[in-house]
Amino acid sequence: MSLFRTHLESCGSPFTCGTRMWGAGSSMAWFSAGSGSANVSSVDPAEEPTGPATLLPSPSAWDVVLCISGTLVSCENALVVAIIVGTPAFRAPMFLLVGSLAVADLLAGLGLVLYFAAVFCIGSEEMNLVLVGVLATAFTASIGSLLAITVDRYLSLYNALTYYSETTVTRTYVMLALVWVGALGLGLVPVLAWNCRDGLTTCGVVYPLSKNHLVVLAVAFFMVLGIMLQLYAQICRIVCRHAQQIALQRHLLPASHYVATRKGIATLAVVLGAFAACWLPFTVYCLLGDADSPRLYSFLTLLPATYNSMINPVIYAFRNQDVQKVLWAICCGCSTSKIPFRSRSPSDV
Numbered sequence: 001m002s003l004f005r006t007h008l009e010s011c012g013s014p015f016t017c018g019t020r021m022w023g024a025g026s027s028m029a030w031f032s033a034g035s036g037s038a039n040v041s042s043v044d045p046a047e048e049p050t051g052p053a054t055l056l057p058s059p060s061a062w063d064v065v066l067c068i069s070g071t072l073v074s075c076e077n078a079l080v081v082a083i084i085v086g087t088p089a090f091r092a093p094m095f096l097l098v099g100s101l102a103v104a105d106l107l108a109g110l111g112l113v114l115y116f117a118a119v120f121c122i123g124s125e126e127m128n129l130v131l132v133g134v135l136a137t138a139f140t141a142s143i144g145s146l147l148a149i150t151v152d153r154y155l156s157l158y159n160a161l162t163y164y165s166e167t168t169v170t171r172t173y174v175m176l177a178l179v180w181v182g183a184l185g186l187g188l189v190p191v192l193a194w195n196c197r198d199g200l201t202t203c204g205v206v207y208p209l210s211k212n213h214l215v216v217l218a219v220a221f222f223m224v225l226g227i228m229l230q231l232y233a234q235i236c237r238i239v240c241r242h243a244q245q246i247a248l249q250r251h252l253l254p255a256s257h258y259v260a261t262r263k264g265i266a267t268l269a270v271v272l273g274a275f276a277a278c279w280l281p282f283t284v285y286c287l288l289g290d291a292d293s294p295r296l297y298s299f300l301t302l303l304p305a306t307y308n309s310m311i312n313p314v315i316y317a318f319r320n321q322d323v324q325k326v327l328w329a330i331c332c333g334c335s336t337s338k339i340p341f342r343s344r345s346p347s348d349v
Helices: 061-086 093-122 125-158 166-192 211-249 254-288 295-318 321-332
Strands: 029-031 038-040
Touching: 061 093, 061 295, 061 321, 093 125, 093 166, 093 295, 125 166, 125 211, 125 295, 166 211, 211 254, 254 295, 295 321
Parallel strands: none
Antiparallel strands: 029 038
């Protein structure tokens, strides 16, 4: 069987299939993904599957791409987590939030890889359900961490004089607790009860998540996106005002003020634009699609969402000069304790 089916209605993975999947071998095995039992039909009865192993679906090219993407996401974010955990200088609130983002994206990458193994190597329906809950938790925590970083950036500029205080540390831990408690809640919902295993007509574009659950996740995303838009608009105003004040104090030319302002706004546009571009297609498709929608669209919208977890370390970690110093030290085999670090604001991260 070919790894990639050109027919849009075919589905190679229960991850994006509510009612059917392809069986291994030359014949097609049709069965309910929720029941775990198979009603196999074939043109030639002699070719019917004879053992449990034949019930395992064959991965499509899109499933393989998702698995490879998950591997890259895991490796990239594992490096960020190792750097933050292994460097005592990275204990500031802003790095705690970046670490939370890296942990969430690392969990998402591992979840994609393990889900591929569970579906195409093990075939355990219960494990599939648990891993879908893990993925829902990870991606929700990733988006929540991005919101927490945005809030921290805004407060560091709005309350610059009082930012470096014990209140900031306490607020950071509160934000992290809210992010992960909320993510665990949304991730446990499909595992405990709210899924479509017993009623495939209620499935959304991702099995076994129900249509209503995906709508809740989509609405939550749009709320987060709206809040981030408002905060980044305020950050742009503050950055422009600060750049103008610095230009006046140092008697700089208007062109210098324009260049600094344009650079700051461009950075914010990249940060927010990458987030929106990666997640908007899948979120809109969750609202408009259902279990009968073409499976190819599910893959095409889900892939950019996974790429957001690949882009996050570049935007929020590897651009930081102190993180770059640690990376160079690791490559050179030097001790990170000898590296001079300078105090940086969250807007630099």
